[in-house]
Amino acid sequence: MKLYGYWRSTSSYRLRLALALKGVVPDQVPVHLVRDGGEHRGEAYRRINPQGRVPSLALADGRVLIQSPAIIEYLEEVYPEPPLLPADPVARAQVRAVAAIIGCDIHPLHNVGPLNHLRRDLGRPEEEVGAWIGRWISEGFTAIEALIGDEGYCFGAGPGLADVYLVPQVYAARRFAVPLEPFPRITRASSLAEAHPAFQAAHPSRQPDAE
Numbered sequence: 001m002k003l004y005g006y007w008r009s010t011s012s013y014r015l016r017l018a019l020a021l022k023g024v025v026p027d028q029v030p031v032h033l034v035r036d037g038g039e040h041r042g043e044a045y046r047r048i049n050p051q052g053r054v055p056s057l058a059l060a061d062g063r064v065l066i067q068s069p070a071i072i073e074y075l076e077e078v079y080p081e082p083p084l085l086p087a088d089p090v091a092r093a094q095v096r097a098v099a100a101i102i103g104c105d106i107h108p109l110h111n112v113g114p115l116n117h118l119r120r121d122l123g124r125p126e127e128e129v130g131a132w133i134g135r136w137i138s139e140g141f142t143a144i145e146a147l148i149g150d151e152g153y154c155f156g157a158g159p160g161l162a163d164v165y166l167v168p169q170v171y172a173a174r175r176f177a178v179p180l181e182p183f184p185r186i187t188r189a190s191s192l193a194e195a196h197p198a199f200q201a202a203h204p205s206r207q208p209d210a211e
């Protein structure tokens with residue numbers, strides 16, 4: 001298996017976490033999102049992923065999966081142990097809701113492409129871009145703070161899908177200097193997860209392309 005990703009991309013980070021929790025170790029192929037206007041935009045990478053985004057996962061037979069939520073579901077189906085989702089359908093929907101707040105409602109608003117558009121095309125100053133990022137992360141985190149449990153990981157004693165999404169989003173919040181004090185549950189759950197060996201192995205600073 002080959003994982004095409006970028007060390008500090010939150011979508012790549014969440015996929016690395018799911019792989020690490022499942023004990024699957026792919027070969028890593030770094031795709032630089034910044035250098036030379038972004039390697040992900042080039043023809044060579046678009047032949048692998050027509051959307052020109054990371055991550056992508058090439059299977060042993062050469063077929064390529066894209067979009068981290070779809071790839072993580074694939075992993076959950078093919079490597080069911082340890083499960084990332086609880087058995088109960090209602091609990092599964094609750095975990096998926098936290099993942100969706102991050103994957104659908106927070107992350108797309110501070111992704112490389114939209115931020116480049118704000119800065120370069122719309123000429124917004126850095127101060128406004130920072131306020132934009134902070135607004136959407138804080139709004140999403142306010143909802144998540146009300147949805148997750150008040151002890152342990154996001155939902156209980158072991159790490160699961162919600163933690164796989166939350167930890168990279170907390171990493172991004174710190175990177176963008178978004179205050180985390182209003183979110184004690186998020187801070188507790190992410191700190192606990194960060195100490196787990198799989199989460200340590202998947203951390204951006206531990207990746208071969210880390211700068």
Ligand SMILES: N[C@@H](CCC(=O)N[C@@H](CS)C(=O)NCC(=O)O)C(=O)O
Nearest residue numbers: 009010011053054055067068112113
């Ligand atoms: N929904 C996609 C998002 C993928 C995505 O947008 N990845 C970012 C890095 S975190 C990227 O490649 N951005 C490039 C760009 O926006 O130009 C997923 O979860 O895989």
